[in-house]
Amino acid sequence: MRPQRHKPAAPDTPPHRTPEQLRGTSSERGYGYRWQKAREGFLRKHPLCVHCEQRGRVTAATDVDHITPHRGDKDLFWDRQNWQGLCHPCHSVKTATEDGGFGNFRAK
Template sequence: MSKWPYITSKWKRLRLAKLSECPVCFACEQRGLTELATVVDHMKPISQGGDPFPSLDGLLSLCARCHNEKTSGFDRTHGNANGRRFKGCDANGNPIDPADGWWGHP
């Protein structure tokens, strides 16, 4: 994480704002777990045309494990076959990834 934009003071402020707003890992929380978020991730990766400094809605607070899972399975492969950032379902059987077409359905 030692390259632009992550070395800028603008990113550092944005990261702190997101972690203050959402201190718990989004993906873990969807799975019914409580894990402290330590990483702020772009919902749309910069490498795929995402804004390097999006609004807080364009960012996710994640633990290191969930961030690594998303980065290796989605970001580096420019999306995957099913288009999901995160694997798994919540306690009701709904996908935990907000990009999934079934996310949020009752």
């Protein structure tokens, strides 16, 4: 008696999508031209990293961080009271902490 042969998936089976693909592009997540302009203006007015300042260091802010993650909420996304300037290393650590570690994030 022969073992069963592998049968390929049916054509209507959805293709596997990586978490990065599920996440969508930066523009799809709201970080398009309007965000880039708002970000530039915010960093001009808030040029220093908030977290580094709290530790007594002077470091240029390069990223605008949402203090409370917006998770797709457009009102929270555009609420400037929810923004802070961070240097890239501080932003990476904060984001990784919120999302469960480097390389991990919560998909929609």
